[in-house]
Amino acid sequence: MPTILLLTLSNVFMTIAWYWHLKGGMSKPLPLVIGISWSIALFEYCLAVPANRIGYAHGWSAGQLKVTQEVIALLVFGAFAVAVLGEPLTWRHAGAFACLVGAVAFLFVGR
Template identity: 70%
Template sequence: MPAGMTLTPLALLVASNLFMTIAWYGHLKFTDTRLWIVILASWGIALIEYCFAVPANRIGYLHGWSAGQLKIAQEIITLLVFAGFAVLVLGEQLGWRHVGAFACMVGAACFMFLGRN
């Protein structure tokens, strides 16, 4: 990680993605609940997510992260958080395709963090 970059954006992005994953996919455990109720609940959870995401991006950008670096870091964190959620909450299994997709994202991150231009 280049000098001056802080890990604070990563911690905030992890928190942000935990809330966003719950907002987007948590309702799948409550299929008997009316759609308008889960939409409102999801909006409320997403508001909390924004309280982490906006500072993550602001702090990261002010400490030397480029917008592209912030975005690719967010996408990798999203995949990790979602994979855990899919397994632990939704009871889904991960396979070789998930590993391959994640490896491609890590490759993309390597390109984004090599130099500034």
């Protein structure tokens, strides 16, 4: 469970770092946006690295960690896209999510 929690928090920071400037920050100079994004991403790394180490130490493979992170990233991004950017989710988002959940299932089944 700490792995899932840390991966979720790290994805929140990374989504903010990558996409915050799309809403209201497009007029800011690109070097400034990059600097701010890197500052935010530092917190993401402080959470992602321990999440992966903890998960790996508890028997998760690197592949399991990666596809789990991707599912979490899609959930976090979906929420961010709707709540912050005001973008609607479509059936394509649901399809992509289903495919990623399938990838997780393939890597965890029989483990």
